[in-house]
Amino acid sequence: MKIKKCLYVNRRAPYGTSYALEAIDMVLIGSAFDQDISLLFIDDGLFQLKKGQDTADVEIKNHSPAYRAFEMYDVEKIYVSKEAMAARGLKRADLLVDVELLSDSRIKELMDEHDIIFSF
Amino acid sequence: MKFVIQVNEGPYQHQTADSAYQFTRAALARGHEVLRVFFYHDGVNNGTRLTSPPQDDRNIVSRWSALAAEHGLDLVICVAAAYRRGILDESEMKRLDKDAHNLAPGFRISGLGQLIEGVVLADRLVVFGD
Numbered sequence: 001m002k003i004k005k006c007l008y009v010n011r012r013a014p015y016g017t018s019y020a021l022e023a024i025d026m027v028l029i030g031s032a033f034d035q036d037i038s039l040l041f042i043d044d045g046l047f048q049l050k051k052g053q054d055t056a057d058v059e060i061k062n063h064s065p066a067y068r069a070f071e072m073y074d075v076e077k078i079y080v081s082k083e084a085m086a087a088r089g090l091k092r093a094d095l096l097v098d099v100e101l102l103s104d105s106r107i108k109e110l111m112d113e114h115d116i117i118f119s120f
Numbered sequence: 121m122k123f124v125i126q127v128n129e130g131p132y133q134h135q136t137a138d139s140a141y142q143f144t145r146a147a148l149a150r151g152h153e154v155l156r157v158f159f160y161h162d163g164v165n166n167g168t169r170l171t172s173p174p175q176d177d178r179n180i181v182s183r184w185s186a187l188a189a190e191h192g193l194d195l196v197i198c199v200a201a202a203y204r205r206g207i208l209d210e211s212e213m214k215r216l217d218k219d220a221h222n223l224a225p226g227f228r229i230s231g232l233g234q235l236i237e238g239v240v241l242a243d244r245l246v247v248f249g250d
Contacts, residue, residue, distance in 0.1 A: 004240050022161065025200065029232045035240065116239050119247065 004115040005036045010045035011120065015060055020048045023120035024066045031073040038077040039070075040110065041099075045120075046084050049095040067096045081107060123147055124238040125157045128249025130165035131180035132173070137166055140248035141183055148191050156194045156238040157184075159227075161249065164202040167195070169224035181224050188226030195227040196234045 008027055014020045030037055041049060048064070055062040070076070082101040085091070092099065102110060111117060125144050129136035144154055159166050171181040188195050197207060203216070209229050213221035223229065239245045 001237070002240055006236075006239075018161065022201075026232050026236075030236050033233065033236050033240070035236070116245055118245075 001033065003034060003036055005113065006030060006038070006116045006118065007111065007114040008037070008039045009111075009117055009119045010039065010041045010048055011043045013044040014048040014050075014053065014064065015055060015058060019120040020045075021061075021063050023118075024063055026118065026120075027070065027075055028066075028073055031075055037075050038079065038110075038114070039075065040079045040081075040102075040107065042081040042084050042107065044088075046080055046088055046090060049078075049080070049097060049099070050090070051094055051096050064096060070097070079107070079110065121147075121244060122153045122155055122242045124155050124235070124242040124245045126235065126245060126247040126249070127157065127159045127163035127166060128161045128247065130162040131171065134250070136248045136250070137163070137180050138178075141180065141187070143246065143248070144193070145187060148187075148193075154191075154193060155242050156196055156234065158196050158198065158235040158238065159201075160198045160232075160235065161201055162205070163249070164197045164205055164207050167197045167202070167207055167224050167227040168222045170222050171224075185224050185226040193226070197223070197227055197229045198235075199229050199231050202229050 008023055010023050012019045049067060053062050053064040078097055078099045079102050080099045081104060083104050125140055127140045131137040144157060147154055166181060173179055184195055187193055208218060208221045209223040210221045
């Protein structure tokens with residue numbers, strides 16, 4: 001199968017909608033297709049990567065441990081918006097995984113460099 | 121051009137479901153190829169044949185079925201999203217021990233791999249949803 005550069009764009013908070021959970025499923029399934037996978041977190045999507053998520057009171061499964069497992073699936077290119085980090089008062093140390101910070105202008109280029117964009 | 125269409129919203133509440141259908145119909149009319157239509161998230165609700173709108177309203181589900189019959193379209197419903205929302209075909213009804221099935225003609229239930237495979241083969245993925 002042809003290898004395409006796939007960018008998964010995560011835009012929404014981890015809970016409140018099902019999109020963050022669906023994105024995890026799709027990334028893990030997508031990794032089995034030997035595609036070139038990158039993840040990008042922008043806007044409230046950054047909160048998906050935040051340490052210390054506790055969902056007990058809302059009775060929804062805490063899916064955040066999955067991000068630490070991505071490395072085992074060779075999903076290692078994880079980008080976040082520098083501006084979105086600053087706007088939310090987040091630092092690298094607040095996040096569950098190692099990320100690369102990108103400016104919004106660089107993010108535009110990143111999108112141009114990819115063949116497929118899956119948006120969640 | 122080869123398209124894959126992704127539908128993320130259910131019928132009637134969002135115009136998304138109408139727009140996806142209209143885009144697909146227009147693309148086929150122009151001689152483009154639609155490799156697959158993939159129904160994801162609440163979009164899986166476009167595949168229940170129990171849909172019963174008033175007589176003066178469009179039937180979004182049977183419209184897809186008719187388009188599939190006419191053009192041999194591959195209408196794929198995401199399996200995980202479908203089971204959560206109670207969209208079942210006959211074999212899954214039996215396997216899950218339910219008392220009904222509701223998948224509309226022309227649709228089939230399969231996995232996310234079908235979306236990924238489709239976009240690898242296609243020139244464009246066009247997503248309908250917010």
